[in-house]
Amino acid sequence: MTETKGTGMMTDTSEWRSHHEAAILPALGRPQRLLVRGEGVRVWDEAGREYVDLLAGIAVNALGHAHSAVVGALTDQASTLGHISNFFASPPQIALAERVLALAQAPSGSSVYFSNSGAEANEAALKITRRTGRSKIVAVEGSFHGRTMGALALTAKAAYREPFDPGVPGVVHVPFGDEAALRAAVDADTAAVVLEPIQGESGVRRHPAGYMRAAREATDAVGALLVLDEVQTGIGRTGSWFAFQQSEIGEGITPDVVTLAKGLGGGMPIGATLTFGERITQLLQPGQHGSTFSGNPLATAVGLAVLTTVQEQELLAHAADLGARARSALAALPQITEVTGAGLLIGMELRDGNAKAVADAALEAGWIVNPVTPTRLRLAPPLIITDDQLLGFADALPGIIASAAHSGAGAEGAA
Incomplete structure (x- = not known):
């Protein structure tokens, strides 16, 4: 197992999971990825793969990652x-x-x-x-x-x-x-x-x-x-x-x-x-x-x-406006039967359920979302998210859902 000197950052991608399981209390569950860097609404894992973070640490990172003000x-x-x-x-x-x-x-x-x-x-x-x-x-x-x-x-x-x-x-x-x-x-x-x-x-x-x-x-x-x-x-x-x-x-x-x-x-x-x-x-x-x-x-x-x-930065108005447009875009998708929430806290009901499989497929496609129930996804992105980033997810979601259906995988999600 190798580490980046002085940081504790693991660079051997084949072994980090076993080290996590040996050192971290299992009550926390199995992590999906080893994330090593973030900037704005994006994060990267140890293999250099990039993701758009639509969960923000479960509604925590209001200004995204590594914001200069923070x-x-x-x-x-x-x-x-x-x-x-x-x-x-x-x-x-x-x-x-x-x-x-x-x-x-x-x-x-x-x-x-x-x-x-x-x-x-x-x-x-x-x-x-x-x-x-x-x-x-x-x-x-x-x-x-x-x-x-x-x-x-x-x-x-x-x-x-x-x-x-x-x-x-x-x-x-x-x-x-x-x-x-x-x-x-x-x-x-x-x-x-x-x-x-x-x-x-x-x-x-x-x-x-x-x-x-x-x-x-x-x-x-x-x-x-x-x-x-x-x-x-x-x-x-x-x-x-x-x-x-x-x-x-x-x-x-x-x-x-x-x-x-x-x-x-x-x-x-x-x-x-x-x-x-x-x-x-x-x-x-x-x-x-x-x-x-x-x-x-x-x-x-x-x-x-x-x-x-x-x-x-007038992020209250931004959250209200972009959130409303994102909910409208998601509600227009035939794969979605209901969209709920306010601002940039959004829930959506999947017509065919299996939210865990859809979230897994989204992660593979570079999007972090939360399967909050077996049939619903939750989005809570940073308040600084752009139109292209959030509405881009709405555009990508039908393909993600199709990919999840083809995979045949899925289980109940957790918040």
Whole structure:
């Protein structure tokens, strides 16, 4: 086995898989490729093969790979102050918190808790809900909120939860889209309702009209909190800073708590839990939660650079416009029966199913996509993607599907 000196980069293509299997916990599954370099929306594997990345690390790389703003912010901050623990504050930490609250149009008295991932952001939200004195949480079938123990309890998929039962108690999952079931489940014992404005793992599903408003009304009626998980949909992914800010998605509601991660760091690990208003902010008191790396200067400096770049390059409008045109182009294909999503979060139902085989064929053809269910593909490309790159995939998809059909391969995909 050979490595590039000083980098640990493996250059012997015949052996990297066995080294991965010998060193990496098998819970992560078998990787599809060994990627060694990225630039913009493209990545390359160890053999020099090029791919257009239409998944962006599962909606993480908002500015693509090796973006100058991210590299510059990371380099500058690392040369001055990298880590200080939560015993101290840093300028980028405070600045990023203020910027995020302003973009969320959060009221006076709101606040931000920084963490390292979307699951951690949801763990903080869960602890906030417990401080109401109640323990019942209403979540929705098809939801995904993370794999740490608290977030896992909120996550609907039994295959994720059951190997670790008994989990955190008190969570009730109601059927997707059933407003009556939602209202019936929210009672005087309910601490919170937790929702994704658009469900990612279940195939990029939007709630039916009136559902988000019903969630707000039901929680208000009993004094419960409304928590929105915008880990995947936030930071421009749907064409606005937050999905709930779009009237057709959020229906004019104001949440109590919002969680973020993924695109916020543009590739750096960071999560954020936003509390809306003084009453919610005061639920967690000093010493009741924390993280060694919370709001570390490196991650928050990069987060600031991401937000600034998205704003300066008008990527919200770009995501909304190109996403709409891409969904229209995909919906016109006879091989596709449904296209869902908003902005650059796109799901598509394959007429003949077998999403895993189609994703495999796409990878062979140089496109990275996600078989999010057995019959649906998910796209979540960098916000900087060009018309030619995304619409080019729509043009290539019929041939990819035909190639997958000829291969006769396929199995259930995973998010």
